[in-house]
Amino acid sequence: MRSDLVHGVASAMEAGLDQANLMTEPLYKAVIGTVIDRIVSGELVPGAMLPSEYDLGAELGVSQGTARKALEELERRGIIKRRQGVGSFVAVRTPENALFQFFRLRNPDGTQAIPGLAEETVTSRKATASEAGQLSDAPERVHEIVRVRTIDGARLIYEKSVVPAVLFPGLAERAPLPNALYALYQQAFRIAIVRADESIRAVAADQETASALGIVETRPVMRVERKAFDIADRCVELRLSFYVTDHHAYGISLA
Amino acid sequence: MRSDLVHGVASAMEAGLDQANLMTEPLYKAVIGTVIDRIVSGELVPGAMLPSEYDLGAELGVSQGTARKALEELERRGIIKRRQGVGSFVAVRTPENALFQFFRLRNPDGTQAIPGLAEETVTSRKATASEAGQLSDAPERVHEIVRVRTIDGARLIYEKSVVPAVLFPGLAERAPLPNALYALYQQAFRIAIVRADESIRAVAADQETASALGIVETRPVMRVERKAFDIADRCVELRLSFYVTDHHAYGISLA
DNA sequence: GCGCATCAGTCTTGTATAAGAATTCTCCTA
DNA sequence: TAGGAGAATTCTTATACAAGACTGATGCGC
Incomplete structure (x- = not known):
């Protein structure tokens, strides 16, 4: 799994993040950075639905639980909103x-x-x-x-x-x-x-x-x-x- | 596991918490309530070390992961402090x-x-x-x-x-x-x-x-x-x- | 014998993963 | 139009392993 992880981090870097991962940064933090990068780049616009925990994990080579941990912290920071049974969405500032x-x-x-x-x-x-x-x-x-x-x-x-x-x-x-x-x-x-x-x-x-x-x-x-x-x-x-x-x-x- | 959970909640009630659990409250929230009760009652004084994740879980009939989730939220609220390799402690207001x-x-x-x-x-x-x-x-x-x-x-x-x-x-x-x-x-x-x-x-x-x-x-x-x-x-x-x-x-x- | 470094052991929290439950929405059917 | 089956999602719980930190024994040099 570690090799897949590195691959996930690599995609995060391509999206714009290239510091702060020199010493085996935790996977879930790399996932957080990837999602933030996608929001900053405009790939994910306000109100857009994020991939599900499972899909996001598969895409970045981590498990659903790890993707979940990242999404939980993003919600705590107010960057996304989550609704059980529905999905995760980029927070909209109305x-x-x-x-x-x-x-x-x-x-x-x-x-x-x-x-x-x-x-x-x-x-x-x-x-x-x-x-x-x-x-x-x-x-x-x-x-x-x-x-x-x-x-x-x-x-x-x-x-x-x-x-x-x-x-x-x-x-x-x-x-x-x-x-x-x-x-x-x-x-x-x-x-x-x-x-x-x-x-x-x-x-x-x-x-x-x-x-x-x-x-x-x-x-x-x-x-x-x-x-x-x-x-x-x-x-x-x-x-x-x-x-x-x-x-x-x-x-x-x-x- | 659910029956053990009920037992854990029951001990929480004995410690002083007896509302807010009518409809299968999540286990980790019951654990949070139990820990808060013990702090309020003086059973856990500021600076005291809490049971380890494993011990707390065993004591209340839940897994280490569930006890961990409760302790994580208690730390976010500033009620306890955690240090890897050392333990969890009731926050001290100096x-x-x-x-x-x-x-x-x-x-x-x-x-x-x-x-x-x-x-x-x-x-x-x-x-x-x-x-x-x-x-x-x-x-x-x-x-x-x-x-x-x-x-x-x-x-x-x-x-x-x-x-x-x-x-x-x-x-x-x-x-x-x-x-x-x-x-x-x-x-x-x-x-x-x-x-x-x-x-x-x-x-x-x-x-x-x-x-x-x-x-x-x-x-x-x-x-x-x-x-x-x-x-x-x-x-x-x-x-x-x-x-x-x-x-x-x-x-x-x-x- | 005394002092100090080292190292193994053990206890703790941190990270990663997986499986099943609960919730919500859609869509089909009667 | 009401109701129910189904699918998609997040939520909860559980387990295994990694990493950090303290303890104490051990051994070496002085």
């Missing part, structure tokens, strides 16, 4: 679940707040040194999306998103963009956001934010810096957001 | 890892901020209706821990923690309390915090917070409401914290 996963603002009663879109400007420009350093592959040019978002009609959110131009060709021409950017990223550019690191502070609104939201400059607002990572763990978006949290709260869970 | 897991304040360079303790008062009183409704088992009396914490000598954090008196007998007499409360909870009261839900807002400091931290009343501070849950998923602590985030940020990860 406007609904994208909001539920990454938009954390809650109403006073704890329910999810539903944001609207009041203003939007999309521009292309050179990346700053800081942006190039934080984004993967140090892009030279970026798209900047500046938005004012509303909740129940009130202008409460001001946010700037920066993405590499090379990964999002023609983004600026697509304006106006839909409310849920991450669903657009996946559907139009095949980039699935699966993880985000955030840095949160309470600050007094600066002049730019205050005028955008129509508030006084000294008002406390929540300042959130986000780095968003795709399925291949590349940092593909920087986002700086300001929230007015007088009647809403940012809900998170620590585990 | 002051260090408790801070790393639940104290999210970061220095400007992204490293973990180390808090100190400047002031502390511990009192016992009747629970408010709101507190009784949020805490598990609607306790009549609570302990309240009010603290001012420092970072690099600066008074930057003001926090009030409320815990049920019945679960923490004699807590008030233990003052002064150690810096890491959750380590104390586990070591002195056998209550392991494994999860917390937080609600974050940016507000202007109120009079109480401002005087405690020595800042002006209008200064923006981060207001964090936390509900902390133990291994049995009971809400055992309410905490209201105020952070001065001029030079520090609250770091979280969304996945």
Whole structure:
């Protein structure tokens, strides 16, 4: 079986993965890498059905149980969804679940707040040194999306998103963009956001934010810096957001 | 094997678990419940070694593989730690890892901020209706821990923690309390915090917070409401914290 | 005799595999 | 149109072997 395994790993390499297997990497990890490669390459599009555990195992020269272990971990990471009796599918980021996963603002009663879109400007420009350093592959040019978002009609959110131009060709021409950017990223550019690191502070609104939201400059607002990572763990978006949290709260869970 | 399984579940019931198994619950979930029961009951204390996969399986009438599946999930939940060639151990909440897991304040360079303790008062009183409704088992009396914490000598954090008196007998007499409360909870009261839900807002400091931290009343501070849950998923602590985030940020990860 | 390295043994978890059960959907039939 | 057989899928359980880690005995040099 080991020879077949090596063959399976070899196909994974052909699909784009060629590091990290020097010392007999476990088979199931090689399978994980193969599946991720196929998603990244577009061979498996969001919503597509994966081969069954048995077929995937046969194809890569491993047993059904090993393929299963790989699929279980992919589901834990949120990359695929599985349904008994039906099959395994590449996770689809819909406007609904994208909001539920990454938009954390809650109403006073704890329910999810539903944001609207009041203003939007999309521009292309050179990346700053800081942006190039934080984004993967140090892009030279970026798209900047500046938005004012509303909740129940009130202008409460001001946010700037920066993405590499090379990964999002023609983004600026697509304006106006839909409310849920991450669903657009996946559907139009095949980039699935699966993880985000955030840095949160309470600050007094600066002049730019205050005028955008129509508030006084000294008002406390929540300042959130986000780095968003795709399925291949590349940092593909920087986002700086300001929230007015007088009647809403940012809900998170620590585990 | 199914009859033996039922027997295993029966022993789990004797250990304290007697709901949620009406319709042929999977064996490995019954094993998970049994292990959790033993930890909650104090039969397995933090740091104690669990039976090996083989022994645990034999004891409960399931195979090593099934016991293994249960132990894997317990490790994912952070309830136990496993080391190849050594064994499985009930997770120990040390002051260090408790801070790393639940104290999210970061220095400007992204490293973990180390808090100190400047002031502390511990009192016992009747629970408010709101507190009784949020805490598990609607306790009549609570302990309240009010603290001012420092970072690099600066008074930057003001926090009030409320815990049920019945679960923490004699807590008030233990003052002064150690810096890491959750380590104390586990070591002195056998209550392991494994999860917390937080609600974050940016507000202007109120009079109480401002005087405690020595800042002006209008200064923006981060207001964090936390509900902390133990291994049995009971809400055992309410905490209201105020952070001065001029030079520090609250770091979280969304996945 | 004392100290230290080495090595075998044993206990543990990690990996791989396989067989049968449970779930879901489709399609045919009455 | 309702119901049931069948096929496809994931889910559960079980077993065998590999790999890592600690223990203690053994032997050698000093």
